[in-house]
Amino acid sequence: MxxxxxxxxxxxxxxxNAVVKQTEQLSRSQKLLTELGLVKSGSNxxxxxxxxxxxxxDKMIDLVQRNMLLAGGQKITxxxxxxxxxWKKTGRLDGDISEFYMVRDRSGKQFLMSPTHEEAVTAMLATTSPISYRQLPLRLYQIGPKFRDELKTRFGLMRAKEFLMKDMYSFDVSEETARETYSIVSAAYDRLFKQLEVPFVKVNAATGMMGGSVSHEYHYISPVGEDTLLQCSSCGFAGNSEVLDVKPGSPVSCPSCKGSDLKEVRGVEVAHTFLLGDKYSKPLGATFLNTSGKPQSLVMGCYGIGISRVIAAALEVLSSEQELHWPRLLAPYDVCLIGPKQGSKEQPAAEVIENELLLQVGELCGQQELLHDDRKELTIGKRLLEAKRLGHPLIIVVGAKAAHQGSPKLEVHLSKGEKLELDINEALKLIADYSQHKESLLKGIFPQDTQERISDSVGHQL
Amino acid sequence: MxxxxxxxxxxxxxxxNAVVKQTEQLSRSQKLLTELGLVKSGSNxxxxxxxxxxxxxDKMIDLVQRNMLLAGGQKITxxxxxxxxxWKKTGRLDGDISEFYMVRDRSGKQFLMSPTHEEAVTAMLATTSPISYRQLPLRLYQIGPKFRDELKTRFGLMRAKEFLMKDMYSFDVSEETARETYSIVSAAYDRLFKQLEVPFVKVNAATGMMGGSVSHEYHYISPVGEDTLLQCSSCGFAGNSEVLDVKPGSPVSCPSCKGSDLKEVRGVEVAHTFLLGDKYSKPLGATFLNTSGKPQSLVMGCYGIGISRVIAAALEVLSSEQELHWPRLLAPYDVCLIGPKQGSKEQPAAEVIENELLLQVGELCGQQELLHDDRKELTIGKRLLEAKRLGHPLIIVVGAKAAHQGSPKLEVHLSKGEKLELDINEALKLIADYSQHKESLLKGIFPQDTQERISDSVGHQL
Structure with a gap:
């Protein structure tokens, strides 16, 4: 606990009455995260x-790892x-390098603080003893900090200079098997985003500086998004306007249903998948031995999820101006239990109930998932307000009504303002159901209506 | 699986007959780690x-987190x-800065790729709204990469330029309560090092560039260690020669038992604890509000564990020239199961046993703890040799004797060369016992003889 x-x-x-100097652009959820003390701004x-x-x-990392395991991922650092x-060998230092942090060691050798690891992982494979076609496909992933010296950082964790990424790199014998790998990893991504229960759209994307032939982006729709997406109200189709090659002002029809209900929405890119081909393996000499024992370039893919960005963007989509709302699997705690105020007349009787609940709730949801607001010098009202702003999924108040002899009642606040008055067993049942639902989600079992809701919001691929 | x-x-x-250019100093375990493909050398x-x-x-990280939780640690990044x-404010850039990686962002602002975070965490506290004495003690920790541009990197992961650390920072109202925190965190460290089951010594240490008044080091004894320790054969006392102020060649008596059996041994420093006082909080202005509501400097401690170094050093202590040996809680897998060779006459009958075992072993030790060596094109002998070199704690061979009608037998290899011939139930019992022992270790339950063995090797504090 x-x-x-x-x-x-x-x-x-x-x-x-202080005048706050606004040094950074904050979205509503980032403002709440900062004000409530969940995230602090370091250097610019x-x-x-x-x-x-x-x-x-940590919950997001765990969820990502479960899905990477299902996709045959092996973790490395x-x-x-x-x-x-x-990076010189692959030509990625030829363009704009203003976003890279570069550093020299004591011998004068220059390094990048890696924004991504295509070169590093490919060079690593190029220097192992020859890999046989039998060992492929290979899917290596890592979770760690990445660096990008952004011109404009925005919305806190959503676009930071130092951020946490999961990056996977796949290696196959051919374009055909690489496409199979691409579908398998994409399926793991789809599952992960369904588990997060935040509506997402998946769109065809430009390959950009990463190179390669096929690419998809996963977006959360939010006014603070930096990408423009076109979404068809009739059939659900969605595409990135960059890819759709839309001219401003000109009418477009939906490439899928030919309808004219395409609307512009803003998207936050939270994940990206690429089929890379031999763009990196060729210049860096990463080969495998084919069935005839001859060296042949590895066919690659890469797959990123912005760990810190997913959390920030999900909060932005779900939260209100006043209250954070978390994806169920990412809430810091499942349950917040608020005890009676010190010195109140209900305190002695309510504390008996409180102590009993602490044990039983901890057993149902796991001790680590229970936050006990034991600051009894504060009123229940003040603590409840804070708990609501923090967005705990289940808030249980052990107040005056809990002291009723015979039929003690608990006030239970669910996120989004719903409030229930329950007796102890009903409250425990609610917690058990909640934990059960989380378990199902982790196993990838989605209730029928969730599936429909999600499929509604998943755009067709171009 | x-x-x-x-x-x-x-x-x-x-x-x-190749001539291998020795570009780095490798110890025996680091040589094995590299040769067997567990670690690859990146750039120098x-x-x-x-x-x-x-x-x-990942297992080491989990173990560290369990113990940090027991010590009241709260995880941050x-x-x-x-x-x-x-760092200028605390004077730590005044001396030798050749080991620091420094980088400038696009605006010209200079940053350290942090080798440690005393300044960062203290400055963070200095910029929060005033902390009340009621909120203290506070123990914050993180797990992440650290950077040190070493003049001489050595022994692979043992002294690398980029390495993984757990660093905790504690904040107290007074020197007295800071000492309490120091004992609590030290107790968690002692517990952790007992759980690793590698003999360790704990010695008084110099505070060096870190500053402060009290400091201890945890060492593994190994010829590749970079510190000289003096250990008393009579009473077990151990101290760092730096602190003992020993003059080369002159005889010394044991500060504890006054005996003359002090012997020089080499130690690898794997963890370090410091009582820092106000060395950082004063210059950076990190205060709390005391009982009179007046700001007062926080009293700090810091506590490091080299995650990657502990693994490397433990392997160096436990392994032989030919075989890795892992601390039980850090072995990559608990069990390696080797099936019959493709096309051997025992294959069909042995595979029945193999399939049954895969299910049952996976259930006993957890699917993720079972490595199935399914490369049936290789002989059992070749796979067994590799499994032994990799140091899997339990290796089960399903070979010719497993095909015996009526009384199938399995060959079970334990680490350090012990070999048993068991029937299926006996083998399963062995695995269950092993998993049980691991569970006890995780809970901090040590068998009586371990406690004695450990206390023998733990030096008294000066």
């Missing part, structure tokens, strides 16, 4: 993750420092 | 962690990029 009195959650207290464009948000990050000479 | 045929484990194959002084070693890293101006 976690105690609110011990939790480091450094809320921003701004004097009421970097962020410090505080304990409550860290729990969400590549150094953050990548020699720039590898 | 994991299949050896799919596992990416890029072994170094060196032609027999950086390392790539391959899937099998990554499993060990601080950026890798720390503005150098913070």
């Amino acid at each position: 976690n105690k609110a009195s011990r939790l480091f959650c450094p809320a921003l207290v701004t004097p009421k 464009g970097t962020y410090q993750i505080m304990p409550m948000a860290q729990r969400s990050v 590549l150094p953050i420092l990548t020699p720039t000479n590898l | 994991n299949k050896a045929s799919r596992l990416f484990c890029p072994a170094l194959v060196t032609p027999k 002084g950086t390392y790539q962690i391959m899937p099998m070693a990554q499993r060990s890293v 601080l950026p890798i990029l720390t503005p150098t101006n913070l």
Whole structure:
């Protein structure tokens, strides 16, 4: 069990009549994250993750790992420092390099603080003893910090200079098997985004500086998104306007149903998949031995998920101006239990119920999923307000009505303002159901209506 | 279950008469890790962690987190990029800065790729709204990469330029309560090192560039260690020669038992604890509000564990020239199951046993803890040799004797060369016992003899 009195959650207290200098662009969820003490702004464009948000990050990592395992992923760690000479070989230092952090070691050798690892992983494979076609496909992934010296950082964790990524790299014998790998990893991505229960759209994308032939993006729809997507109200189709080659002002019909209900929406890119071919394996000499024992270039794919960005963007989509709302699997805690106020007349009787609940709730949802707001020097109202702003999925108040002899009642607040008055067994049942639903989600079992809701919002691929 | 045929484990194959250019100093375990494909050398002084070693890293992280939780730790993430101006304030840029990686962003602002985070975490606390004495003590930790541009990298992961650390920072109201925190975190460290089952010594240490008043180091004893320790054969006392102020050649008596059996041994520092006082909080202005509501400097401690170094050093202590041996809780897999050779006459009957075992073993130790060596095109002998070199704690061979009608037998190889011939139930019992022992270790339950063995090797504190 976690105690609110011990939790480091450094809320921003701004004097009421202070003039706040707005140094960064904040979206509503980022504003709440900062004000409530879940995230702190470090130096320009970097962020410090505080304990409550860290729990969400760790849950996201766990969820990603479960799905990478299903996709046949093997976890590795590549150094953050990548020699720039590898990037020279692939031509990626020829264009605009203003977004790269570069550093020299004591011998003068230059390194990139890697924004991505195509070169590093390919060079690693090029220097192993020859891989046989029998060992392929190979799907390697890592989870770690990435660096991009953005001109404009925005919306906190959503576009930061230092951010957490999951990046997977796949290696196949041919374009055909690479496409199979692409479908398998894409299926794992689809599953992951369904588990997060935030409506998403998947669109064909431009391959850009990454290169390659096929690419898809996963987007959350939000006004703060930096991409323009076109979504068809009739058939659900969605595409990136970059790819659709839409001229501003000219009418377009839906490429899928030919209808004219295409609407512009803003998307936050939260994941991206690429079929890369031999763009990296050829210049870096990463080969395998084919069935005739001859070396042949590996056919690659790469697959990224912005761990910190998914959390930030999901919060932006789900939250209101006043309250955070979390994807169920990413909420820092499942349950927040608020005990009676110190010195109130209900305190002695309510505390008996409180202590019983602490044990039983902890057993049902797991001790680590229970936050006990034990700051009894504060009123219930003040603590409840904070708990609602933090967006705990289930808030249980053990107040005056819990002290009723015979029929003690608990106030249970669900996210989005729903409020119930339940007796103890009903409340425990609710918690058990919630934990059960989480378990099902983790196993990839979605209720029928979720499937429909999700498929509605998933765009056809071009 | 994991299949050896799919596992990416890029072994170094060196032609027999090749002259290998020795570009780095390798200890025996690091040589094995590299040859067997668990770790690959990246650019000078950086390392790539391959899937099998990554499993060990993830287990170490899990173990560290369990113990940090017991010590009241709250997990956070601080950026890798720390503005150098913070380090100027504490004076840590005044001395030798040749080991620091420094980088400038597009605006010219300079950052350190942090080798440690005292400045960053203290500055973070200095910029929160005032902390009350009621919220203290506070113990914040993180797990992430650290950077040090070493003049001499050595022994692979043991001294690398980029390495994985757990660093905790504690904040207290007074020197007295800071000492309490120090004992609590130290107790968690002692527990962790007992759980690893590698003999360790704990010695008083110099505070060095870190500053502060009290400091201890945890060492593994190994000829490749870079520190000189003095250990008393009579009473077990151990100290760092730096601290003991020993003059070369002059006889010393044991500070504890006054005996003359002090022997020099080499130690690998795997963890370090410091009581820092206000060395960082004062210059950076990190205060709390005391009982009179007045701001007062926080009293700090810091506590590091080299995640990647512990694994490397433990392997160095436990392994032989030919075979890796892992701490039980860090072995990549608990069980390796080797099936019959393709086309052998025992294959059909042995495969029946093999399939039954795959199910039952997976259930006993967990599917992820079972490595199935399914490369049936290779002889059992070749696969067994590799399994022994990789140091899997339990290797089960389903060979010719498993095909015996009526009384099938399995060959079970334990680490350090012990070999048993067991029937199926006996083998399953062995695996169940092994898993049970691991569970106890994780809970911090040590058998009586382990406690004695450990206390023998733990030096008294000066």
